[in-house]
Amino acid sequence: MKMLLSHVASPLGSMLLVIDAQQIVRALDFEDYKARLHRGLREHYGDVELMEIPAPTEIVWALDRYFAGELEALDVLRTKTNGTELQRRVWAALRRIPTATTTTYGRLAKGLGFDDPRAAIDVGAANGANPIAIIVPCHRVIAGNGDLKGYAWGLHRKRWLLEHERAMAPESEEPHTTMLPGF
Structure with a gap:
């Protein structure tokens, strides 16, 4: 080919x-x-x-x-990939995740119709096998506890992309607090 x-x-x-x-x-x-x-x-x-x-x-x-x-x-941009049926379903679902948002492996699995919580593992593996960086936004999938977890192209890139999309606050940014006099 x-x-x-x-x-x-x-x-x-x-x-x-x-x-x-x-x-x-x-x-x-x-x-x-x-x-x-x-x-x-x-x-x-x-x-x-x-x-x-x-x-x-x-x-x-x-x-x-x-x-x-x-x-x-x-x-x-148009994409087309070969892969298993599950991989293609996961990759199509990734394109439907709105920018500036994240989802979890578990929610992605549920959205694909899987009720067994262990399906998140298979969905995670398909997510990790995504051959199209950024355009098929596998970087928008995080762990249920909010951790970034793996990213085929490095966690530093995943963090950068999520910060760029404003789906997470920059690491260097401290929470803003207002101090009132006398408190």
């Missing part, structure tokens, strides 16, 4: 964008996770021939707008 590979700059590091001939995003990974990208492409598509091209303007423009603060800019 032939796919197209581009390098895209981001505030979180250089990214590798893989699209098909119709400019549908098949993978978006960080360059420092290049081996993960190639492993995922082989796993989902078999023998893939990558041809390097300049990144398509529409996709770069949407990513740039997102990083500039227009958080819904990525909604227009």
Whole structure:
């Protein structure tokens, strides 16, 4: 299978964008996770021939707008992934999580129709196998206790994305308190 590979700059590091001939995003990974990208492409598509091209303007423009603060800019991008039925269901559900919000693995599992609390483990594994960073926002899924838990591209990136989307307060920001005289 032939796919197209581009390098895209981001505030979180250089990214590798893989699209098909119709400019549908098949993978978006960080360059420092290049081996993960190639492993995922082989796993989902078999023998893939990558041809390097300049990144398509529409996709770069949407990513740039997102990083500039227009958080819904990525909604227009088309994605398509191969994977198990559960993975594809989870990845589709991730695209429906609104910006500036988070959900938990358990709530995501319930939203997909699973009643068994252990299903959150399978949903978490599918979430972690997401091949399309940022556009398919797996970073918006956190643990039930509010912890960030894992992120395939590093917790520092997950935190940055959630802070950027205002889904969590910046780490350096202390809670604001007003001191009244005499108290």
